[in-house]
Amino acid sequence: MAGLPGSARVVIIGGGAVGASCLYHLGLAGWRDCVLLEKNELTAGSTWHAAGNVPTFSSSWSIMNMQRYSAGLYRGLGDAVGYPMNYNVTGSVRLGHSAERLLEFRRVAGMGAAQGMDLEVLGPDEIAARYPFVQTAGLSGALYDPYDGDIDPAQLTQALAKGARDMGAHVERFCPVTQAAWTGAEWVLTTPKGEIRAEYVVNAGGYYAAEVGRMFGRRVPMMVMSHQYLLFDTIPELEAWTKEVGHKLPLLRDVDSSYYLRQEKMGFNLGPYENPCRAHWATPDDPMPEDFSFQLFPDDLERLEWHITDAMARVPLLAEANLQKVINGPIPYTPDGNPLIGPMPGVPNAFEACVFTFGICQAGGAGKVLAEWVTEGATEWDMWSCDPRRFTGFEDHDYCVAKGMEVYGHEYAMQFPHHVWPAGRMKKLSPVQDRVAALGAQFGPYNGWERALWYAADGDDTSEAAQQTWAREGPWFRAVKAECAAVRDACGILDLPGFSRFVIRGPGVAAWLAQQITGRVPSVGRLGLAYFADDKGRIITEMSVARLAENAVLLITAATAQAHDKDWLQRHLGSGLVLEDQTDAWSTQIVTGPKARDVLAGVTDADLTRPWLTWQEARIAGEEVLLMRVSFAGELGWEVHSRVGDTPGVWDAVWRAGQAHGLRPFGMFALNSLRIEKGYRAWKGDLSTDYTVLQGGLERFVDWGKSDFRGRAALMAEQQAGVTKRFVTLRIDAGELDPPYMATLWHQGVVVGEVTSAGWGHRVGACLGLGMLRADLAVPGRVVEVEVFGERVRAEVLPEGPAWDAANARLRG
């Protein structure tokens, strides 16, 4: 096809590995009328200079899924599209220097097994057999990944583009998009070669993604780092060895020393993730050039010196080589280091597939995910880890730079369950931050809101180093136990700023909501839990619904779900209805425990005998509050919702009144323990699109009597066919470690499910897990095994319902 087409169903902006993969996967999905616009030549962005490593390793389930898919795709791609390319599956050896690191390897090997990959944890004396030139002194072991390798990024991009073209797509090079306008029905993109109209657009602009985003009125949360790798000359000994054995060395990653070392021809490629590191284009005196195609930053070896020395000591062969070339290129980072793949927040018919830090190894999977978003509006795997809506707009430039540098400088760091990364903190503060801080709160951010995780006493170790453990117990453990005991025996107060809240008003709001959720809409004065399913019956989200009036509902949802849930509601909002986001206007305290009524009776004349799942307006310290009779902790309790400006007065009054009743503050760690004991699911852990509402054990929230609701047909079909896996609560004979997210469940040597959250239940005195189990095994008393960091331990399926207060008598008390 000659020249720029006048229109296309989808226009992809950016011709790197990711944009090309999006185009290819849209073609595979049968969408042939698609165009890719590239401002220079294909690969001109980060792709041309990438090292081309293709690991499958990730401690994130969804990212591992994506990378595993890429590796599989790349194996067959050359043949599939008729474009031979260099893809060397060499395997990799990932070195560990500590016992904690080996636990990480065991956990990832477990995840790999569940995804059908055979990763192997090696002892120190097994490493040399895999990698003959390494010094093993000081190593605790290694992870061998037979699927790892390297690919030529330019060939990969060209192969994907060829495959897409062969399916009917069009690639227009030297065609920068300079403007975008929404007509109300389609996008009109301006380029020097003319205009092109598109039903959908995709920002695949790599490190230019923020510039591309601006054309759509979107502020992309990102920054740009410089990353270098060093290419070394031929080493005769390595050449001789390679010829003798007939293959290259596996890729070596010394993750505790923070570098990769790959055999490149008969020499080496050494790529450190150094710390201190260097951001680019982050300050006014270093503006981003309009065009950086096929360019590099100047070499900057000084800051890599430690890593070069360390690598030469680890693999002495490297010291024999001459440095031939340095590649120093731009690499974009989001604040959490994961890319953006999915709907462009707040912008119609627009998607993002950009800001990839590991865009070569993720391009294949990303193309699949993006194509599913565009063509089906949903993805096969839950991809929240990459969903653009996980950022909610508070991530300003300084925040993005601070977090990007933190992630880069700790690229291979272990992600410990109780560790809080220190950069970019204190962005959003509770109105009673000073009060809870004075009580010893140790904070962690939730959608930027700082919440107390636990309350330290004098002498407790509150250092960051103490958090860096996989172990259940740390300095917080004793405190959390006492916090849970206070909630069980007296009363606790948890400051919960940043609950996402939306009020929807308008005629017929209840009828509309009934179509959106699987269950019933509460009557005026009552509240309830509501589940939103997609058309396949999969769990989109969970919200508390308070029926404020005949034509008004208040929806309350997780802090981190703010942009996601708002987007979902707005996309499906009925005509005549108005949605108001009140998140920033209100704050919440959870007051819960058997003495909660006595505590609140001292500060309000509200009717505290109103039953569970009701709400009322009341006054505390003269301020208007909303009292909701619910407790995520599973005890008698209320959520006290107050306007931000009123909250300090409300807190002070409740705190004073509570002193006579043993009131003490509790934090998010305690809440997590308490909610697991009640079987209450956490969003994007236990509740995700990886599961249907029925698999999630939420049938009691399904009102089959309704003639229709989103997902009804799919759920009905699933029920008739038989649900294949079911939500269970497990009592786990864990040792010092709790099962991590996606720890696999085994039965008779076969993977039969996974744990979606687990922790110590202080009220029941046991490690409990929530998870999904093959339906035939999901019967009370059944014993299975959970793989906890490589060790299989006994787990018993508990009777259906919560492990604590199964009859909910305490809640209703």
Ligand SMILES: Cc1cc2nc3c(=O)[nH]c(=O)nc-3n(C[C@H](O)[C@H](O)[C@H](O)COP(=O)(O)OP(=O)(O)OC[C@H]3O[C@@H](n4cnc5c(N)ncnc54)[C@H](O)[C@@H]3O)c2cc1C
């Ligand atoms: C030194 C180095 C080594 C690396 N090694 C690896 C590795 O081993 N493995 C790995 O997985 N990743 C690696 N990376 C990261 C990898 O290079 C990137 O993640 C990946 O290339 C991103 O691909 P992309 O398609 O998203 O973006 P890019 O390749 O940057 O492509 C974006 C494209 O968009 C085009 N564009 C921008 N604006 C417009 C516009 N307005 N109109 C039209 N077109 C536009 C650009 O010209 C560009 O071609 C490395 C990065 C560096 C710097």
